Amino acid sequence: MKRAVHDQVVSMQFRPDAHHRSVQAVLKDPKLSSDEKRAILSAWASDMYAVESSPLLRMIPGHRTPLRLSEILSALRGLDDNDPPPRGGAAKRISAGNINIDVNRHAEVAPAVYHLARLRRESDLRATSIRAHRDNIRRYQRILKTDLTELERQFVVRRMAEERCAIRNLAHAQNLGGTDGC
Secondary structure (H helix, E strand, C coil): CCCCCHHHHCCHHHCHHHHCCCHHHHHHCCCCCHHHHHHHHHHHHCHHHEECCEEEEECCCCCCCCEEHHHHHHHHHHHHCCCCCCCCCHHHCCCHHHCCCCHHHHHHHHHHHHHHHHHHHHHHHHHHHHHHHHHHHHHHHHHHCCCCCHHHHHHHHHHHHHHHHHHHHHHHHHHHCCCCCC
């Protein structure tokens, strides 16, 4: 999915969120109704504007500095005081007072978090691949119990050997970072 570049799509005069430089400026604008304020703040809170290395910050097109998600959510909660959300939603919300972010520290931690997430994805993919190879071996074992010609039997046996080799390579790559080379 492509990310839309709003500055190039619509001129500044038709983008009410581009005229406000802060959350407080949106809240204090007397020309905006509470629904319009809610729409602007909700758009700012969306993941579309999330800073890739710091998901608790939002970079709004036309703004020079990112905004804190906690500040945006707090402002939305303030707007909701006049029109409370359905029962049960309030318990799941994050309190703005509980989130204190040191942006510099977060920037140093982010690469490690992404590295760990990548390792986990690789591990999950490896485990899924091993499971698929084992399932294939079970299928081949069931096929071998049926009536086959000698040529078909040789083919199935060869495929089983290839599946076992693939499992060994995946297990070896997990332990040593390379392949066994069956």
